[in-house]
Amino acid sequence: MSVNIFPGKDVQDFLRVIANLDGAGGNERAKAIVHRIMSDLFKTIEDFDMTPDEVWVGINYLNKLGSENEAALLAAGLGLEHYVDMRLDAEDAALGITGGTPRTIEGPLYVAGAPEQKGKARLDKNPDADAGPLRIHGTVTGPDGAPVADALMEVWHSDSKGFYSHFDPTGRQSEFNLRGAIRTGADGRYEVLTRMPASYGCPPSGATQTLLNALNRHGNRPAHVHFFVTTDAFRKLTTQFNIEGDPLVWDDFAFATREGLIPPVVERTDGHGVGFEEATYRDIEFNIELTPKVAGKDNQIVERARAAA
Amino acid sequence: MPNSLASSPADAPDIDAASFAGVLRVLPHRAQDLARLAMLRGGGAPVVTVIGKYNHGKSRLLNELMRRDAFAVADRRETVCLSECLHAGVRWLDAPGLDADVAGADDRHASTALWVHADVRLFVHSVKEGELDAAELALIEALRTDAVRTCRKALLVLSQADQAGEGAALDRVVSAIAAQVPDMPRHLVSATRHRQGMEAAKALLVARSGIPALEAALSDALACVGQARAHETELLAGEMRAELEAIALGQATALKALRQREADQRRAFEAELSALLETIGGEMAAVVDAPGPDLALVADSAGTRYATTAAKQERARVQVAYSRACIRIDALLAGHGVSGLPRAQETAAASLNTVMVAVMGVSVKFRADLRRLFCTALGRARLHADFAYYFDLSKDRLRLRGEIAAAAAAREAAIEARMALPAPETGA
Ligand SMILES: Nc1nc2c(ncn2[C@@H]2O[C@H](COP(=O)(O)OP(=O)(O)OP(=O)(O)O)[C@@H](O)[C@H]2O)c(=O)[nH]1
Ligand SMILES: [Fe+2]
Ligand SMILES: [Mg+2]
Numbered sequence: 001m002s003v004n005i006f007p008g009k010d011v012q013d014f015l016r017v018i019a020n021l022d023g024a025g026g027n028e029r030a031k032a033i034v035h036r037i038m039s040d041l042f043k044t045i046e047d048f049d050m051t052p053d054e055v056w057v058g059i060n061y062l063n064k065l066g067s068e069n070e071a072a073l074l075a076a077g078l079g080l081e082h083y084v085d086m087r088l089d090a091e092d093a094a095l096g097i098t099g100g101t102p103r104t105i106e107g108p109l110y111v112a113g114a115p116e117q118k119g120k121a122r123l124d125k126n127p128d129a130d131a132g133p134l135r136i137h138g139t140v141t142g143p144d145g146a147p148v149a150d151a152l153m154e155v156w157h158s159d160s161k162g163f164y165s166h167f168d169p170t171g172r173q174s175e176f177n178l179r180g181a182i183r184t185g186a187d188g189r190y191e192v193l194t195r196m197p198a199s200y201g202c203p204p205s206g207a208t209q210t211l212l213n214a215l216n217r218h219g220n221r222p223a224h225v226h227f228f229v230t231t232d233a234f235r236k237l238t239t240q241f242n243i244e245g246d247p248l249v250w251d252d253f254a255f256a257t258r259e260g261l262i263p264p265v266v267e268r269t270d271g272h273g274v275g276f277e278e279a280t281y282r283d284i285e286f287n288i289e290l291t292p293k294v295a296g297k298d299n300q301i302v303e304r305a306r307a308a309a
Numbered sequence: 310m311p312n313s314l315a316s317s318p319a320d321a322p323d324i325d326a327a328s329f330a331g332v333l334r335v336l337p338h339r340a341q342d343l344a345r346l347a348m349l350r351g352g353g354a355p356v357v358t359v360i361g362k363y364n365h366g367k368s369r370l371l372n373e374l375m376r377r378d379a380f381a382v383a384d385r386r387e388t389v390c391l392s393e394c395l396h397a398g399v400r401w402l403d404a405p406g407l408d409a410d411v412a413g414a415d416d417r418h419a420s421t422a423l424w425v426h427a428d429v430r431l432f433v434h435s436v437k438e439g440e441l442d443a444a445e446l447a448l449i450e451a452l453r454t455d456a457v458r459t460c461r462k463a464l465l466v467l468s469q470a471d472q473a474g475e476g477a478a479l480d481r482v483v484s485a486i487a488a489q490v491p492d493m494p495r496h497l498v499s500a501t502r503h504r505q506g507m508e509a510a511k512a513l514l515v516a517r518s519g520i521p522a523l524e525a526a527l528s529d530a531l532a533c534v535g536q537a538r539a540h541e542t543e544l545l546a547g548e549m550r551a552e553l554e555a556i557a558l559g560q561a562t563a564l565k566a567l568r569q570r571e572a573d574q575r576r577a578f579e580a581e582l583s584a585l586l587e588t589i590g591g592e593m594a595a596v597v598d599a600p601g602p603d604l605a606l607v608a609d610s611a612g613t614r615y616a617t618t619a620a621k622q623e624r625a626r627v628q629v630a631y632s633r634a635c636i637r638i639d640a641l642l643a644g645h646g647v648s649g650l651p652r653a654q655e656t657a658a659a660s661l662n663t664v665m666v667a668v669m670g671v672s673v674k675f676r677a678d679l680r681r682l683f684c685t686a687l688g689r690a691r692l693h694a695d696f697a698y699y700f701d702l703s704k705d706r707l708r709l710r711g712e713i714a715a716a717a718a719a720r721e722a723a724i725e726a727r728m729a730l731p732a733p734e735t736g737a
Contacts, residue, residue, distance in 0.1 A: 069660045
């Protein structure tokens, strides 16, 4: 039976009490945001005439989501992470900051502490028969196009099963496999020899994909490589590129794909020359253009819990 | 004043103790019996010990019986650990006096002498102290019960006869004690008189000391020691053999039941898994054999990033079908306690700590992948083997295997322990 109580004085007063809007103390911003979120939730319940059972399905779902540690995954899948990025872009536009390599989401699987190497690094430490050789290289420049020396390029990506080292439940990858930290030289160049990552998605029976099932959506991402680019002079860049040709490139469940982040993949046969065991390999040139700080400060630094090894 | 003739024996003899270590592990409550059995196996001179409350004249009695002042005598608590003296083919053991109020180390020494070392026990009570008290009565009762069981003799010695006054007073005490333990012969002795009689060569005094009569009874008891030891050896070994056999049999029965359960669980898991994979195989075939080109393989473009396309719909259809299959398998795994990843493989990302993720990976599955995984006998056999691998590593299975190993080890230990015990007398 549909009722309409939301606009009434009782519910509106109730919402103010829930957030302690009229009481002293606490964090005013937190109070205002909680008041708004709860108001929107109450209105949703009323507009959709949600049953108590449906409300409890949702509450129990939150417990499942938390126990499986998938809240960040769901945030990506429901576009929250991308929405925050869209706002950062709009801020940049408002500040007149243009150019630069596009930023995109960090994802939850970065691990601090990869051993630093100068200019060039080999990332694959474990054999992976299903992943062919991949070379990634490029130049880090500033907004003026001049090469940036001593930029720290942190790179990480998955293996052919979609697993990252340090987060591989099969236990098959050694520490920092497919992860590296390369310091650019005076020419701003970096080079990485590794194996091709796979497109991967949410755990197939996990909380996020379970919710996506109800929306008839998949929880998959195109194959991609993550980067942090850190310098003293410029804003830290958090980005990823997708592997060109992956059918999921513009169908990322986390909405992280951006123009400028799908560099061409070239097949080359001088593998022995560049240091591979195989002659044939894929080659991706990915140049980085950093953006200036805003009033001497990096306005894009994101603080969040990260793993370290 | 320790005497040079007296030496201190170990609390429990080492002889054969090592060979009984295995028995002791299985039958820890038989520690004393095993120590006794080791003694018996070691053979050696018959052992006579005194037992009784402190200051009742135990040490001095032994000195009189041996005709030498081997043990320290004093008018206070004197003997605090075991001392022994070999004399006339007998090991004489002087034990500390018992004190009903103190259950200390002294009492433990006395108890070792009494139950582990001695073939013949002289229970010493001074008539000076009047009747037997409750603790003494209890101990005498225990000695008599033991005598029936093990054939070891216990003699009741009423000491310090010269200290209870003459005539009527002494008679009263003695008859009171006789009333307390009516069917146990009493040996009324006086060490002082015996010593005086011996030193002055007064035969009558010696006879009146009661020591010769006690010696006669003691020598009768010593004459039985050989037979008693044989009986006791067979008794203790027999009891423990039976106990070990019962344990071995019990563990064998438990082991059989556990192994049966292990096999049943595995069979049930495998049967359910096979059936489910078969069902999913059929359903997945319908999913991947949809007519028309596989749009999932056709990339979208930047222009449709916020639009719904046929290719996106197709990728969703396949992924959702795959997810639903995984959810069903996961429910089966959970029902058998196999859903969670073994502790050793857990990662920092809790979302990945499932057997499902470890087996299936998180790589994107296209039609060809699903066909290979679910729609071929080989693919299903691989999944079956992978899930069965984790089934065997699941907590319940590990616990069950631990129980099986423990039962097998317990059975083995009982069998080995039984073989370490003396074999039963044959042809008896
Ligand atoms: N008059 C008399 N005194 C005795 C006799 N037997 C022992 N005593 C004395 O009683 C006291 C205790 O004698 P012990 O032989 O040391 O007594 P115990 O039972 O060995 O005492 P603990 O070693 O302390 O348990 C000593 O002073 C002995 O001389 C006896 O037959 N007549
Ligand atoms: Fe990633
Ligand atoms: Mg003594």
